[in-house]
Amino acid sequence: MLKALIKLEFHKNFFYYLTLFLFIFFWTFSCYYALSFYSLAIENFIKKSQNIEIYLFSNDKNLLDRIKKDLQAFVEFKKEIDSKALKKQIFEEVESTNITLDEELIPKVVIYKIKNYEYLQDIDKILKQFNNIYYIIEKPPISPHKLPFISIGLGIILLIFFLLYLALSFILIKLLMLRTEEETKTFQLLGGSIFKINLAKILVLYLFLLISTFLSIFLIYLINEKFKLLESLFNINIKTIDLKILSLVFLQIFIIQPLFILVLSKKC
Amino acid sequence: MPLITLERVTKIYPPYFRALNNISLSIEPGEFVLLTGPTGAGKTTLLKLIYREEEPTDGEIFWEGLPYSSLSYNDFLKIRRKMGIIFQDLKLFEDLSVYENIKLSLDLAEISLPKKRAEVIIYDYLERFDLSLKANKKVKFLSGGEKQKVGFIRAIIRDPDYIIADEPTGNIDPLSIKEILSILKELNQKGKTVLLATHDPIIIQQVEAKEIYLHKGELIPKC
Numbered sequence: 003m004l005k006a007l008i009k010l011e012f013h014k015n016f017f018y019y020l021t022l023f024l025f026i027f028f029w030t031f032s033c034y035y036a037l038s039f040y041s042l043a044i045e046n047f048i049k050k051s052q053n054i055e056i057y058l059f060s061n062d063k064n065l066l067d068r069i070k071k072d073l074q075a076f077v078e079f080k081k082e083i084d085s086k087a088l089k090k091q092i093f094e095e096v097e098s099t100n101i102t103l104d105e106e107l108i109p110k111v112v113i114y115k116i117k118n119y120e121y122l123q124d125i126d127k128i129l130k131q132f133n134n135i136y137y138i139i140e141k142p143p144i145s146p147h148k149l150p151f152i153s154i155g156l157g158i159i160l161l162i163f164f165l166l167y168l169a170l171s172f173i174l175i176k177l178l179m180l181r182t183e184e185e186t187k188t189f190q191l192l193g194g195s196i197f198k199i200n201l202a203k204i205l206v207l208y209l210f211l212l213i214s215t216f217l218s219i220f221l222i223y224l225i226n227e228k229f230k231l232l233e234s235l236f237n238i239n240i241k242t243i244d245l246k247i248l249s250l251v252f253l254q255i256f257i258i259q260p261l262f263i264l265v266l267s268k269k270c
Numbered sequence: 271m272p273l274i275t276l277e278r279v280t281k282i283y284p285p286y287f288r289a290l291n292n293i294s295l296s297i298e299p300g301e302f303v304l305l306t307g308p309t310g311a312g313k314t315t316l317l318k319l320i321y322r323e324e325e326p327t328d329g330e331i332f333w334e335g336l337p338y339s340s341l342s343y344n345d346f347l348k349i350r351r352k353m354g355i356i357f358q359d360l361k362l363f364e365d366l367s368v369y370e371n372i373k374l375s376l377d378l379a380e381i382s383l384p385k386k387r388a389e390v391i392i393y394d395y396l397e398r399f400d401l402s403l404k405a406n407k408k409v410k411f412l413s414g415g416e417k418q419k420v421g422f423i424r425a426i427i428r429d430p431d432y433i434i435a436d437e438p439t440g441n442i443d444p445l446s447i448k449e450i451l452s453i454l455k456e457l458n459q460k461g462k463t464v465l466l467a468t469h470d471p472i473i474i475q476q477v478e479a480k481e482i483y484l485h486k487g488e489l490i491p492k493c
Contacts, residue, residue: 009365009366009370010363010365010366013365013366185363187323188361188363189378190347190350191321191323191350191355191357191361192350192355192374192375192378192379193347193348193350193351193353193378193379193380194347194378195347
């Protein structure tokens with residue numbers, strides 16, 4: 003019976019399944035890139051929000067060395083009391099060069115990068131102790147305090163995207179059920195149990211969704227590997243098989259598809 | 271005890287079309303009943319009420335003394351599995367082959383036969399109706415008469431206890447009509463109950479059966 007039902011299902015609803023497949027493919031495709039951009043954006047924000055750049059301007063090399071020592075002492079002190087600081091380099095001398103400032107040649111400019119935003123106040127205090135130094139502290143464009151809001155905002159956009167997918171899928175599946183309502187009625191008139199009939203339909207649908215998911219992911223893999231789409235369009239390199247892909251597979255197989263089955267089973 | 275009893279059954283389709291009006295009748299087990307009357311008399315509606323595709327607006331139908339209103343969904347499934355229904359609109363699965371349509375009827379009736387045995391029985395019937403060469407053809411590619419034959423085979427393949435046939439001979443050639451009538455008589459002689467709706471006078475003449483005549487939804491006593 004199942005064989006005949008599968009055949010009937012595919013013959014009758016071929017174009018419907020084709021539409022559903024394209025829908026799943028485009029959803030998986032866009033969801034993959036949305037996730038990629040999401041993680042890239044967050045990573046970028048974190049990077050930017052943790053960099054404080056300090057520019058020191060002075061003709062006095064000794065003074066610059068003293069400041070450097072003071073800053074290093076501060077960092078060492080922080081390392082001792084803050085176990086987290088040990089895990090990352092919090093103080094880094096980037097470059098030393100000469101610049102012209104107000105038509106006066108300043109022979110020494112030292113740029114320091116501090117990766118701990120919370121040390122900003124302390125560094126400012128240290129630098130204020132020196133009278134003959136001109137310094138600029140360049141704060142990050144995004145405060146780390148705003149980071150959770152940015153993550154949540156982007157997360158909400160992703161969630162809306164996901165809910166939209168669920169709603170559209172539900173409408174599509176409901177349409178499928180309506181399309182085959184007449185057949186279901188005939189099955190019942192011939193003595194077929196509606197539970198078994200719907201179970202067979204659900205199995206067909208589940209099988210189809212599984213195949214579609216894997217096919218979609220395989221296509222994304224091919225597009226990434228062969229055409230380097232993301233790299234050429236946005237100059238971003240994302241590894242194809244990574245957590246994002248895996249999370250999509252798990253999302254489809256263990257959350258979305260069982261959800262469909264649950265909804266459809268309620269109709270049985 | 272009668273197999274089917276209708277007590278003052280009325281069926282009204284919205285907005286207000288009285289398809290059946292106050293019908294009372296009974297059908298005994300093993301009877302051959304001819305349901306006759308002109309087109310639009312209410313024959314199909316009466317059959318639909320019996321196999322519960324539709325429910326009456328008023329009145330009650332009894333199956334072996336039990337009112338339909340007291341029967342559960344599963345009870346109806348069990349009854350339908352013992353029925354062989356030939357629908358007026360055939361209700362075939364157009365995208366399945368002739369063989370698959372017939373086999374599905376066996377499966378839905380939960381008749382488990384060995385694959386080979388089922389194949390032999392199906393092909394036997396197909397040969398009787400000159401359809402064996404079209405067994406693997408999709409139903410949608412068949413002519414109207416061929417479809418009607420498939421609908422007939424699908425109904426009787428499950429060896430039903432009750433046969434409900436709604437105009438089963440509309441587009442069929444005289445030879446096949448003869449074959450259908452002979453099978454129905456044969457089944458009736460084996461004790462099966464047959465309820466045949468037709469307006470074809472030739473069939474009415476050829477079958478010796480209890481006749482129920484309907485006209486504009488009313489039961490007309492035959493003189």
